[in-house]
Amino acid sequence: xxxxxxxxxLCICVLTAAAQxxxxxxxxxxxxxxxxxxWFRQTYLTARxxxxxxxxxxxxxxxxxxxxxxxxxxxxxxPFRAPGDACIKAVTYDVTRFxxxxxxxxxxxxxxxxxxxxxxxxTVTYSxxxxxxxxxSHVSDPGWLCRPANRVxxxxxxxxxxxxxxxxxxxxxPIEAARWRPVLAVRDTVSTxxxxxxxxxPAMRVTRLHRPSVVDTRADSxxxxxxxxxTGWVRxxxxxxxxxxxxxxxxxxxxxxxxxxxxxCRKFTLAHCRRVTVTGxxxxxxxxxxxxxxxxxxxxxxxxYQY
Numbered sequence: 001x002x003x004x005x006x007x008x009x010l011c012i013c014v015l016t017a018a019a020q021x022x023x024x025x026x027x028x029x030x031x032x033x034x035x036x037x038x039w040f041r042q043t044y045l046t047a048r049x050x051x052x053x054x055x056x057x058x059x060x061x062x063x064x065x066x067x068x069x070x071x072x073x074x075x076x077x078x079p080f081r082a083p084g085d086a087c088i089k090a091v092t093y094d095v096t097r098f099x100x101x102x103x104x105x106x107x108x109x110x111x112x113x114x115x116x117x118x119x120x121x122x123t124v125t126y127s128x129x130x131x132x133x134x135x136x137s138h139v140s141d142p143g144w145l146c147r148p149a150n151r152v153x154x155x156x157x158x159x160x161x162x163x164x165x166x167x168x169x170x171x172x173x174p175i176e177a178a179r180w181r182p183v184l185a186v187r188d189t190v191s192t193x194x195x196x197x198x199x200x201x202p203a204m205r206v207t208r209l210h211r212p213s214v215v216d217t218r219a220d221s222x223x224x225x226x227x228x229x230x231t232g233w234v235r236x237x238x239x240x241x242x243x244x245x246x247x248x249x250x251x252x253x254x255x256x257x258x259x260x261x262x263x264x265c266r267k268f269t270l271a272h273c274r275r276v277t278v279t280g281x282x283x284x285x286x287x288x289x290x291x292x293x294x295x296x297x298x299x300x301x302x303x304x305y306q307y
Contacts, residue, residue: 025139026120027183029146034112037149037268039170040122040183041107044138046130049101053128057108058090058194060118062268065091066107066171067098076297077268080202086114088194096128107171111268112153119186145180151267156251159266163257164243203302206232210294212276221279222286229274232297235265236278239290246281261290270297 029038055072057065062079065072072093079089110122124144127137150165169175212224224234234249241247243258250271254264273294280288 025123025125025141026186027123027140027142027144027146028119028121028186029148030181030184032121032148034114034118035152035154037109037111037151037153038121038146039107039109039149039167040124040140040144040146041105041171041175041180042124042138042140042144043173044104044106044126045102046104047101048131049099050096050128050136051131052096053094053099053126054092055095055106056090056092056125056127057122058088058124059110059122060086060088061113061121062111063122064109065093065095066105066109067095068100068105069107069172070098072098074205075203075302076206077204077270079197080204080299081113088120089197090194091197103173105171105173109149111149111151121186140183142182142185144183145175146183147180153269154251154253157269158251158253158271159269160253160255161264162255163262163264164255166257166262201302202299204297205300205302206295207298207300208296210296212292212294215275217286220281220284221277222289223275223277224292225275226273226294229272230294230296231270231272233266233271233295234273234276235263235293235295236289237291238262238264238288240285241288242283245283247284248277248279250276265295 027040029036032038055065055067057063062077064078072095079091106124106126108122108124112118122140124140125137129135150162150167152160154160210226210230212226214222215225216223236249238247238256239261241256241258241262243256245256247254247256247264249264252264252266256262278289
């Protein structure tokens with residue numbers, strides 16, 4: 001708790017308040033509700049590889065930034081938020097080492113930080129310098145594409161994951177164009193307050209893995225207990241499931257894709273873990289639980305945006 005209080009106190013020092021009229025740079029999924037997680041993407045073509053480039057993402061939610069399928073941040077639940085914090089935060093990433101000489105895919109996985117409907121989901125700026133010194137800058141606009149991710153945030157603050165709709169290539173080239181839709185450009189005519197995260201800032205990191213013991217096994221459930229309580233995720237590797245089979249890890253719901261190995265885990269929410277119950281539908285068997293581990297997540301300081 002002391003480390004959490006320290007980070008919350010120092011957070012004020014490393015976040016710079018600012019105001020920006022983002023205009024039509026804000027984008028959103030046309031039919032997304034307040035619980036939907038969304039995949040956004042755009043492909044930028046260049047004749048040569050940029051000499052240097054950054055990507056700035058601003059949002060009132062959480063996000064992961066990918067460049068050419070590389071997750072450019074090692075943080076989870078980015079940007080760092082205290083409980084109840086739904087203000088707009090902007091993070092700038094140096095993405096130079098992830099760029100290619102022909103086409104570059106900028107992709108963002110977005111998740112709402114609250115159940116309040118937010119018209120402005122993300123705004124993205126991709127800018128830099130070409131080898132000849134020419135500057136370039138691109139902002140998120142109606143040319144971006146989006147589609148619902150295979151996860152939603154539940155009213156209880158957990159997640160529901162549909163493994164059948166898992167797409168490992170959502171941030172790659174090529175894509176299934178029929179499944180993607182143009183984004184909605186959201187005009188924000190009011191000067192919007194936001195906080196810009198500096199290169200030395202609070203972040204959430206995976207700090208430790210825990211192995212549980214089996215407490216009880218029944219036909220439809222298995223109860224696990226970890227050696228100590230922690231905050232984070234319980235990650236379950238499943239094997240020999242049936243497509244459409246439903247598994248619950250406490251309040252996390254997972255719908256199986258039926259492939260050889262699949263993992264059920266949170267992504268943009270946290271749980272307090274000690275004793276965990278894994279249950280299933282009529283097709284469930286305890287033998288399908290190939291591996292169970294606890295992923296402890298704690299606040300720490302990220303000292304650089306050179307990931």
